[in-house]
Amino acid sequence: MPGPMKIRATLKGDYTDIRVLMSHPMETGQRKAQGKLVPAHFIENVTVKVNGKTVVEAQTSQAVSRNPVFAFRVKGGSKGDKVEIGWVDNKGESNKTEAAVA
């Protein structure tokens, strides 16, 4: 079961600053443990929606660290806007969470 996620979205004048923390092992498929390769396991897609409208659609790879933190700036926005962020990894596992712009 995927670990927790946390979004912090703050209105900063004419843009909204969105930060999201994700728990994920982000295995590259290159690392060995006890002599055996650890299978690749990483987030492939991140989607950010503000009030139901997709604002960021990102493709990510093994190059991203374990427990990644992403930050986005979205033009405009107002307090109370609903921010939804979800990810899907290469094993088909997914997680999502939402928060309101503060």
Added chain:
Amino acid sequence: MLALRTSAVLAAVALAIAAAPVRAQDEKKEIQKYQRMTAESSPVELWELEGADLWKAKRGPNKVSLERCDLGMGPGVLKGAYARMPRYFNDTGRVQDLESRLVTCMTTLQGFTEKEATKRVFGNADKPSDMEYLSAYVAGKSRGIRMQVSTKNPKEKASYEMGKAMFHYRAGPWDFSCASCHGTPNKRIRMQQLPVLSSAQGARGTYTTWPGYRVSVSQLKTMEWRINDCFRQQRFPEPTYGSDAVVALTMYMAVNANGAVYRGPGTKR
């Protein structure tokens, strides 16, 4: 062709010379910049979230949560508790740090044996330990609160004095003490500045950011782990988890850090 190649080499040499003399002051500034950037993108809050769930989870033979655990401010009171630890507890008759106190709550409330509660106290990136999650959660509840560790109780005073003595006690195959690394200013190991933990300034800066998320190992490390690892680095025998010795050293650093605002759980290299 040859001329071209020579000029390219010359240009490369010139660049290398221009880049080489990084002054110590610039180096320090660059390291601080790096530390700021890692802190900005720290996933440490994920540990606090997991810890919050674990705190409220009904566990152990008694199937109760830790929500009635008394960390010195009364049962279930978390706000500011970490900024006042280690402290003396009447029920156990001991001075305890956060982690040894959590073991007490896990045994008295949840019904675990002490062996079960301390079976896996240091986790790894793939599977962090319960103690790591819980430490992050409880410490996070003291964020922004001033450190106020008491030495009024004679046992607290004795613990502080023992910690101080241990800090300066040289022993082991390398004739090392904590003070060998953390007793004089301007020492560092590779990129890591070594704080003078016997001074208020050094202790304040460091103590208030532990426990901390280490980016190099993608994991939260607790204060007990930190002291345990210092013992290892000094080639001392491994200390017992939650023992009076570890608590005393924690007590010494915590009292030295008194007056500073707790800023943790922090982010480390």
